[in-house]
Amino acid sequence: MDVFACAGCGTELTAPVSRVALPVHTHHGRWEDLHPPLMEPATYAVDPRPSGPPWRSWKEAGADAAARQGVFAPVHSVSFGARNRIVIAPGDSRSMTLIPGKCEGYCRGVDGRAGPNLACEGCGRAGATRMDDCGMWQAVWFEPDAVVRRPSALQAGPPPDWDDLEHADHRVPPVEPDGSWSRRWEAAAGVALAHLVAVTEDRPVNLPAGPVAELLGHAVGRYLDPGPGARSLALAGPGIHPPRPRPDVLLVPRHPVTGEPWRPPGDEGAVVPLDSGVWAYLAHPGETSPMPATGVLPEGVLRDDYPLSPPPWCPLTPHHGAFEDTLARLPAVRGPRLRRYRDAYRRAVPPASAG
Incomplete structure (x- = not known):
């Protein structure tokens, strides 16, 4: 430490x-x-990445200087602060x-x-x-x-690793106790979808049935239009190997310490990194009772007498700022197809709804 x-x-x-x-x-x-x-x-x-003042407008900074700061598409302002x-x-x-x-x-x-x-x-x-x-x-x-x-003189325990993603305490539930969507899920969805748009170059995506489609289906539909030539996507990661043949895109966790995306050995195909706590919930939702219990229930029996949070009133909507910021920082956005996509999307989403 x-x-x-x-x-x-x-x-x-x-x-x-x-x-x-x-x-x-x-x-x-x-x-x-x-x-x-x-x-x-x-x-x-x-x-x-640079953060904080001084700030320069995109026009003042210029595309080349902005790219050196890690921004590859026009934004309101570019930070030239400390890294x-x-x-x-x-x-x-x-x-x-x-x-x-x-x-x-x-x-x-x-x-x-x-x-x-x-x-x-x-x-x-x-x-x-x-x-x-x-x-x-x-x-x-x-x-x-x-x-x-x-x-420090204090010795740290072993650092978290891929195996820790299967532990219950690593999972991040998608709904807050008050029944609203998790702020962390909203941001994680925005970041992951920017990567998904980039690796598919704005092409439709077929989601696997189950938690991925149930929780992220609306979010994906908000950013990628349906149509022919859809790319296939599957959840993969520690303990969940991709199906054969390999899908076009794998939704994988980021390492808790390095932030690097998980990959199957020798695999160089397209991956979309996802917050490890969010990925862990999709992969291992498990039982999420908020109430303590005493005694032991029979094997395979789950409690059903604890109060449930009210469900959110709307589908999960990605954090638009997270999507915009992440997409602008991916070098692929400089390509003509993604440049057209970003310009069209920014025209469709008024600034007041970008929070």
Whole structure:
């Protein structure tokens, strides 16, 4: 495990933390909602893409400079901020204090609009930003040049691996306790569908029967029109080998630590990576009782006397911002077919509904 310390005076600014993959929903929340922490306790992640100010409009930056920042299609603005910002859960921060006058936000918290709003208690150096306003996952972000990483005396357990995806506690249910769709599912669906549009080049897709079609069918239909020449898709991953012959596209999990997509040995075909917790639910939905139970039921018998959440009133709708942002960052979007698709889709979706 590691700790992060102030680059100025050496004060330790975090509890011991272990690196994991940056969550795909990091920059995509639901407007006017309060969100839980982005990161699990005792973990951290690094965002390799530029983020924060300074910002330049697409016209000002130009296509070549934007591509060097990882943006390959016209967007409202391009970040030329720092790369490799480090994110932790707020509860893992240590020895920092809020900076008066830098705690602005939209309505329910702070959003970092004035730059770093946390300072080291040891030397007063500003180097981190607490973010917890509505629509944002709660997090503390360190500027990469403000901290140094040191090994911790605390030994970490074995890092999560592919086998952990079969554990019940790794699954992310698609519905929140209040009956609304999971914010994480909405973002994960938007990200995965951008990859699906890219690998199929805007061609129809046939989904496999079962949880994939039931939960993602509406979402896929929203972004890909039906028609002839449909591509085949199947769920695959640890313990779920693709059928033969191989489908055109495999829906696979991202590794919990590296973020790399799972692949069958020696396979170089098209894959669409999916949030590992969302993938785990599709692959192993299991029993999801929210109530504790005592005693032992007979083998194969499930409880049916616990209260169920009300079902969502509408089908799962992907987070449009997650879809747009991901598609603009895939080099394939520069091709003529996907460029036409993106232009047509942006005309069909008014800006007010893009939240």
